[in-house]
Amino acid sequence: MVVRVTLLIKKLDTLTDEEFHNYWKGPHAQIFLGVPIVKEKILKFSLTRITFFQFRVDKTTSAVLAAQGLPVAEYDEGVNHWAASLDDIMAVGNMYKDPEYQRLVLADAEVFSKTKESKMMIRYDKDFVADGKVL
Template identity: 45%
Template sequence: MPVRITILIKKLPTISTEEFHQYWSTSHPTTFLSVPIVQRNLSKYQQFHTDPAVSAALRAQGLPVSEFDGGAEFWANSYEEAMAVFQDPEYERVVVPDEMRFLDRQAARMMVGYEEVKWEDGKAAEGVKMGHA
């Protein structure tokens, strides 16, 4: 079963929100994907960028909106393959210094698990019962 790692991240306080999203979206993927173990071990990599204006509006309405600026999501065939990426010497040498340019590594939080699709394309997933609880 494929595994998923989501790392919730915060921007450095020394850069603007716009600088953070621009750098992370356009420059960082080139660096990240240049590391061979990333290409070998990950089946998917995507970014989730928060919308600061929408987040602020929802917070103002009293909703518990996260303070994170985004999330990096990684899929691999096993936990071991995924974690090997982050422990790789080339990753440490190339990617970590790049991350230090735009994100607060100490504030990052990792979630590791698997997905269970319950609703997709307007239909309940197989095994999901519809109706009232």
């Protein structure tokens, strides 16, 4: 069963939204994609630019929803990684301990994000509707 990891991220206060998104989807994504275990184990990697439940946060829409009493997450971006199995996700997770990964990827994340405030979810997707049809 395919496994998805979702990482929710907050930008540094010193960056504009545009600076944050441009760095995140450009230089940082390229550094991450250059990691060998990522090339081997990650089936899909996406940064989504939609509002509400998805990931590039539309702050106007979020403010409207929050004013209506909905619990809106206070993050600036999200990323999804899909892998073939939990074992593959765990193999990718082990790279966080790797000195080279820490030097390249984690240090670069400090350039644009509040890494200590990031949150991660590991999940399995179960589709109930696909292509407009109930499964």
